[in-house]
Amino acid sequence: MAEGAGEEKKKFSIWDLPDVPMGQLPPHLELQRSRVSCNKDAPIHTESIQYSGAYASMGIDNSSRLDRFSNNFRVEVVRLNEDDMEFDMIVIDAAIANSFRRILIAEIPTMAIEKVLIANKTSIIQDEVLAHRLGLVPIRVDPRLFDYLSAK
DSSP, X not given: OOOOTTOOOOOOOGGGSOOOOTTOOOHHXXXXXXXXXXXXSOEEOOOOOOOTXXXXXXXXXXXXXXXXXXXXXXXXXXXXXXXXXXXXXXXXXXXXXXXXXXXXXXXXXXXXXXXOOOOSOOSSSOHHHHHHHHHHSOOOOOGGGOOOOOOO
């Protein structure tokens, strides 16, 4: 960070930080522990500290307990219509939320174009690019009409 004319660089000391009561984390650590922030470049604080004794010196139990999770976790539906549903998962670790996201992607039936035969194409776009883009087009279809692959 360059110093401008007339600006004085502030000195930081650990002793200038306010005291935090025992059993609480400082605000900046609590924010990192409990929130994922979406910046313009990339999300931050997506990782989580798994060690149960990470904050033991501050009187915080960081262990993962199923009873505490089941009592605190909740899902709030923000928007629900015929085509999609938007919901918030509250009091959940980012890694677990990502696991739910991956499960939904894998388990919700979808249909797409898999094989493309191109004949007499005169456009500048490459065949592979065109086939890939056709595969990305969502196809509205009733999932009950799908023929699922067997587990063989």
